[in-house]
Amino acid sequence: MKWGTKPASMATATLLLCLTLLLSACSSGATPANGSAAGSNTPAAQSLNAANQEAGTTAGSSNAGSLASATKSYTDSKGEVTIPVNPERIIDLTGSAIGNLLVLGVKPIAAADDSLKNPFHEGQLDNIVNIGVEPNAEAILKLDPDLILTFDYIEESQYEQLAQIAPVVRLKYGAGSPQDLLLEFGKITGKEDAAQQWIEEWNAKIAGVKPQIAEVVGDKTVSILQPYAKGIYAWGNKGGRGGEILYGDLGLKAPEIIQTTLIDGEGFGGDLSLELLPEYAGDYIFTSNWGWDDGDANIVYDSNVWKSLPAVKNNRVYFIDEKGSYYNDPISLEAQLEFIVESFLGSGK
Structure with missing residues (x-):
């Protein structure tokens, strides 16, 4: 607990x-x-x-x-x-x-x-x-x-x-x-001055990479999906896992159901069955088995439903750090931003 x-x-x-x-x-x-x-x-x-x-x-x-x-x-x-x-x-x-x-x-x-x-x-x-x-x-x-x-x-x-x-x-x-x-x-x-200084430096970093990422992603959608023992979680712009950066700072587009329920709505995470996965899956997917339980993430990753997703077929799935992903403090955000930038820009997709 x-x-x-x-x-x-x-x-x-x-x-x-x-x-x-x-x-x-x-x-x-x-x-x-x-x-x-x-x-x-x-x-x-x-x-x-x-x-x-x-x-x-x-x-x-x-x-x-x-x-x-x-x-x-x-x-x-x-x-x-x-x-x-x-x-x-x-x-x-x-x-x-x-x-x-x-x-x-x-x-x-x-x-x-x-x-x-x-x-x-x-x-x-x-x-x-x-x-x-x-x-x-x-x-x-x-x-x-x-x-x-x-x-x-x-x-x-x-x-x-x-x-x-x-x-x-x-x-x-x-x-x-x-x-x-x-x-x-x-x-x-x-330490208000130190806090404000970090925010200014962070905004400068975002301003430097946002146009480049927007050029690559365009109007395609991005999802954050977490397999676990009984199904899958989808995440919005709250609760870490890169959501604050992807949907907030970078302003990337989410699938409609995620936008409605988890970004515009008050929800943090959406619990869904494997059958509903295509509705929540974006053109780009950030994912990892966060280890909340003893579930085998490969039950999802090896399924026909997962393999049929456009993001999987187009090699646009990125596996984020499973231990540090749910933190959204400044130090964690810096590490997550580095990974997000490398995922989008390093792959050239």
Whole structure:
């Protein structure tokens, strides 16, 4: 189970009991972090208390100058959160967005298991603690974070418990473009200028290759298809796998059903049977077995339906990286763009 997904009731109960006992033992009467200056167990809170005592004020005083300098207000997907101005002990529980921190030169102290599996981040993840797949209250508490990042699909009960350890920012999953998400990470970490610089450089790269790719592809359609044990997934312009680049930045055309349901619509991925594959298949296909299950992708690739597709017959099928494809952080986007450019321009098709 990934962070933010709905656990079984027993798992949730165990987590809540464990964290409640830990918090009671370590900080009886602690004030929740979100909605206040900071959790009492965080470095930010400790520094605030020290500053307030020296000034003869409390953290809740309206004239506490130290509060303004040590914390800031940030509006996440659920409302206003008080977070450190310069967080130094971040725990990333997004499972996929850690590259937004790394590209800004910010290394979290810990991250969820999925965050540490991206091959495009190799060499940048040293000394980051793996929190694991299951929520580990004791591990999070012992790491003494000053900020916790997650997506908004986290269960409310989990959020409430984490907010007693440190401020929690719940980012809106799938809202806006990857560039929009990077800007939010810039606001959170105080690296807005670095985020904007990356976006400008990215736009320049797109501007350089977009006309060349448009000349090759023309009005032909492009699909992103993922075989798995029970069928096939088709993807649009959300959720990684190169979709943000192909349909967003490069503005390439999708088959009508993908455009309607997955790009113009709110869907992320369309689950379809093998018989429906021709309806979703474009003139160009990007594909890979992402390994979501133990299914044999060759059941699809060796089928007569697959072999009859125009993209297959015309040698316009490109196998993308199966491990790094579903990430859409800046580092991953750069690697995906390189592959897309090579696929279209390197092949001369």
